Amino acid sequence: MTDRPASTPPLSGQIRLVPPRRSPPALARTLFEQQRWPEAEAAYDSLRRQHPDDPDIAHRHALTLLRQQRSQEASQALRETVDRWPDFLPARLNLAAVLRHALRRPAEALAVLTPALATHAGNPTLHFNMGRARQDLLDTEGALDSYRQAITLDPHHVRAFSAYAFCSHYLPHPDLDALRDWVTAHARSLVRPGPPLPPRRASPPGPRLRIGLLSGDLSDHPVAYFLESTLAALQRRGVELFAYATGDRSDAVSARLQRLVTRWLPASALSEVELARAMAADRLDVLLDLAGFTNHQRLGTLMMRPAPLQLSWLGYFGTLGLPEIDGVIADPDSVPPQEQRFFSERVFYLPRTRLCMSPPADAPLPSPEPPLARGGGLRFACLQNVNKINPRVLGAWQRILDAAPQSTLLIRNRQLSQPDVRAAFEARLDACGIDRSRVELGRPQPRATHLARHDDFDVLLDTFPYPGGTTTAEALWMGVPTLTLATPGLLGRQGQSLLHQVGLDDWVTHNDDAYVARAVALANDRESTLATLRHLRSTLRETARTSPLFDAEAFAGDFEALLRRACTEAAGARGGPPPAGAS
Numbered sequence: 001m002t003d004r005p006a007s008t009p010p011l012s013g014q015i016r017l018v019p020p021r022r023s024p025p026a027l028a029r030t031l032f033e034q035q036r037w038p039e040a041e042a043a044y045d046s047l048r049r050q051h052p053d054d055p056d057i058a059h060r061h062a063l064t065l066l067r068q069q070r071s072q073e074a075s076q077a078l079r080e081t082v083d084r085w086p087d088f089l090p091a092r093l094n095l096a097a098v099l100r101h102a103l104r105r106p107a108e109a110l111a112v113l114t115p116a117l118a119t120h121a122g123n124p125t126l127h128f129n130m131g132r133a134r135q136d137l138l139d140t141e142g143a144l145d146s147y148r149q150a151i152t153l154d155p156h157h158v159r160a161f162s163a164y165a166f167c168s169h170y171l172p173h174p175d176l177d178a179l180r181d182w183v184t185a186h187a188r189s190l191v192r193p194g195p196p197l198p199p200r201r202a203s204p205p206g207p208r209l210r211i212g213l214l215s216g217d218l219s220d221h222p223v224a225y226f227l228e229s230t231l232a233a234l235q236r237r238g239v240e241l242f243a244y245a246t247g248d249r250s251d252a253v254s255a256r257l258q259r260l261v262t263r264w265l266p267a268s269a270l271s272e273v274e275l276a277r278a279m280a281a282d283r284l285d286v287l288l289d290l291a292g293f294t295n296h297q298r299l300g301t302l303m304m305r306p307a308p309l310q311l312s313w314l315g316y317f318g319t320l321g322l323p324e325i326d327g328v329i330a331d332p333d334s335v336p337p338q339e340q341r342f343f344s345e346r347v348f349y350l351p352r353t354r355l356c357m358s359p360p361a362d363a364p365l366p367s368p369e370p371p372l373a374r375g376g377g378l379r380f381a382c383l384q385n386v387n388k389i390n391p392r393v394l395g396a397w398q399r400i401l402d403a404a405p406q407s408t409l410l411i412r413n414r415q416l417s418q419p420d421v422r423a424a425f426e427a428r429l430d431a432c433g434i435d436r437s438r439v440e441l442g443r444p445q446p447r448a449t450h451l452a453r454h455d456d457f458d459v460l461l462d463t464f465p466y467p468g469g470t471t472t473a474e475a476l477w478m479g480v481p482t483l484t485l486a487t488p489g490l491l492g493r494q495g496q497s498l499l500h501q502v503g504l505d506d507w508v509t510h511n512d513d514a515y516v517a518r519a520v521a522l523a524n525d526r527e528s529t530l531a532t533l534r535h536l537r538s539t540l541r542e543t544a545r546t547s548p549l550f551d552a553e554a555f556a557g558d559f560e561a562l563l564r565r566a567c568t569e570a571a572g573a574r575g576g577p578p579p580a581g582a583s
Contacts, residue, residue: 032063041061058081059090062077062081071098075099075102078091079095087119089126092116095112097109099112100133104418106136107137109133109136113129125157127147128147131144131160138386138428140170141171144167156191162297169318169491172390172391176488184344185321190299195273205567209285209563210284211239211288212284212286214244215247215296215315216291219251219254224253226355227257230358230559234559236553237560239556240262241261241263243257244279245266246275246296279307280306280307284306284307286566287302289315289325290314299320299322305324309567309570311327312325312327314355317491317494319345323344325345326345326566326570328346329350330349333496333497335493342488348562348566353497353498353548355469355549360474360477367454370534371455371456371458372526372530378404378407378529379410379459380407381458382462383412383413383450383475384462385413386413388468391428394429396485397461398432398434400519400520401438403523404524407438408438409439410456412443412444416443451478454480458533459481460481461483462484464484464492467485468482468494476541477540477550479537481533482495483515483518484496485510496508501548
């Protein structure tokens with residue numbers, strides 16, 4: 001799933017602000033700590049005029065602007081602080097954060113951070129923030145190197161650890177065995193857990209199963225797209241649902257989700273211990289972690305084991321390496337038996353699919369005619385996060401375009417609206433030898449428009465080894481097929497699993513050459529391809545609607561049955577988690 005940044009940049013993690021050296025800042029500090037931002041701004045504005053040589057006061061004044069979402073003013077104030085006190089690291093880190101998060105200028109953020117290596121090379125937060133900027137700029141190897149540096153300097157740097165694990169999947173050929181070993185070896189010592197909770201033994205669930213959902217993406221986010229209809233169906237089945245929203249975003253989707261749960265707890269401001277105690281008080285049968293190593297994760301809370309059974313599902317796709325996570329929920333297509341080894345957790349299998357997409361309420365009917373019917377060559381498209389479009393993918397696309405000279409490629413993503421990222425991606429296209437006249441780079445659109453614009457292209461080209469999830473499911477709903485390449489792992493086989501649910505197994509390939517050959521055949525056999533695309537435009541939505549991928553009632557039945565069975569097994573193991581191994 002996507003990694004969506006917060007709208008307001010947080011203070012950079014693990015910053016030790018310079019303590020006040022005089023008594024006058026006391027009132028201003030109190031206002032700051034109480035988050036009374038306009039009053040704190042006025043107090044610090046007065047103080048910085050009285051004490052023009054104090055970098056802490058200048059820095060805190062800038063942060064009051066930032067907390068009021070006045071990003072341009074904050075960036076200017078922070079830049080002035082950095083220019084005057086180049087070695088004052090907190091201001092440099094927060095200037096980079098504003099440039100990255102609010103102003104979407106990661107190249108400038110990296111330029112601000114790099115000089116600090118001369119005097120602060122031992123600061124892990126510096127390396128972590130450089131990794132984030134490098135990841136924004138599509139430099140996966142450079143980002144991973146920065147995250148490694150941060151972890152070496154601070155083995156308890158949870159955000160760097162999470163970013164390293166997540167970012168590893170952008171590599172052209174990730175070593176999932178090595179990643180499992182690395183995560184498992186380090187995860188247990190990553191977080192210092194809080195005081196132990198009163199022990200609670202697992203027990204067979206009662207008539208109303210009590211399910212907890214831990215996520216930072218309970219808003220307009222792909223996680224919610226795959227959650228909403230399932231929660232509604234579970235609610236109708238009498239399941240009690242408890243949502244712990246660790247993100248700082250709330251919107252109309254959040255409001256709809258709140259109506260589907262027994263309890264909704266805004267948890268972004270809660271400590272790990274406070275959240276764990278709240279969960280324990282709810283006496284859950286099972287806690288589902290939907291975050292993993294993504295934004296707003298709460299590994300420390302999970303390590304306190306607030307529920308007798310804790311499973312990973314939906315929001316992440318790899319092992320978490322924690323003994324407190326008892327299992328991962330998958331399906332037979334995404335994790336064949338021989339690939340259970342990629343997880344330290346037990347693999348629990350749903351019978352058909354691990355994902356159930358909520359039908360988009362604002363989707364128009366599919367266009368009956370694909371673009372190919374209007375003349376010209378086959379119109380390929382990719383709507384993925386551009387970090388997924390690695391040199392291996394581009395190499396395949398270059399071969400496709402060369403062998404199908406009439407075809408074109410549309411690449412559309414919100415990142416391409418950012419000049420720094422667009423420039424980095426254009427340089428990557430040039431390095432791979434792709435004829436730029438054959439490629440159109442599109443900008444982001446509201447979801448309703450995005451769905452309607454599926455009539456702009458004939459076939460989606462999936463990325464690999466990090467394929468699409470939401471984009472593939474939405475395209476199926478709009479009558480557009482995706483050509484995918486299945487690679488090892490729960491994530492790598494995601495496209496395979498999605499397409500299998502709607503009977504499009506012949507759109508799944510298993511190596512680079514087969515992927516290229518299938519795309520070239522589609523582009524060069526115009527008559528056959530046009531007939532196939534017309535058929536899919538007229539039938540695929542109904543096929544999808546009645547498939548396991550969109551049938552929330554059937555999915556909820558499978559899901560509840562699996563969780564009840566898992567809880568009963570855990571209770572049979574003397575209140576402990578079930579043993580590792582196949583389900």
